[in-house]
Amino acid sequence: MKQNIGLAFFGLFALVGTIFLIVAYVNWQSTQRIIKTGIETKGVVIDNRYNIDRQGRTTSSMAPVVQFRTTDGTPVTYYSQTYTSPPSFEVGQAVTLWYQPDNPQEPILEGIDGWLLPLIFGILGTIFALIGYSGIISTLIKRRLRVS
Template identity: 85%
Template sequence: MKQNIGLAFFGLFALIGTIFLIVAYVSWQSSQRIIRTGIETKGVVIDNRYNIDRQGRTTSSMAPVVQFRTADGTPVTYYSQTYTSPPSFDIGQTITLWYLPDNPQEPVLEGIDGLLLPLIFGIMGTIFSLIGYWNIISALVRRRVQVS
């Protein structure tokens, strides 16, 4: 019974880790697809806005607000959700970005913007998966040794 609880516990770790790794891969693939097939352009950082936590307090991390024009000249203002401390870009800095023609509101900025989510989920997924799968395999090997 105790072994089954342990297997279930570490099975949950393995499942969560696997889900995190899938999210990391899908997010990374999405960013890479936009970079490969999207339109490359330049934008200007017009502001860096502070992150506000759930209690309404301002944190020290900031995300860029970037203004650019699409290929047909339409102005777009993009409010990045990638908060960093110190800020990734300075106000007035010209940066490279990529967007899909049918969705210019969701570009990928140069630098960490398209990599942060996959990186975080990839690291967490790897840790959870290693803990989960290692312990499941160890328990199954121990169980097999005890039987023989």
């Protein structure tokens, strides 16, 4: 019975780790696809906005607001969701972006904007998967040795 609980516990860790690793991989691939097949352009940071936490308090981290034009001249304002402290970019700074022609509202901004989410999910996924799969293997080996 104890081993079944252990298997369930480690199985949950392995499952969560695997899901996190899949999310990291899919997000990384999506980012790379946009960078490789999308349109590269320059934009200008027009603002750095503060992050507001769940209690409505302003934090010290900031995310850039970037304005750029598509190839047909349409202006687009991109509100990054990557908050950093200190800010990644200064107001007035020129930045590089990549976007898909059919979806310019979701570009990839140079810097950590494109790799932060895959990195976080990849690290957490690796930790959870290592704990889960090593626990499963260890439990199964112990079970096999007891049966022998």
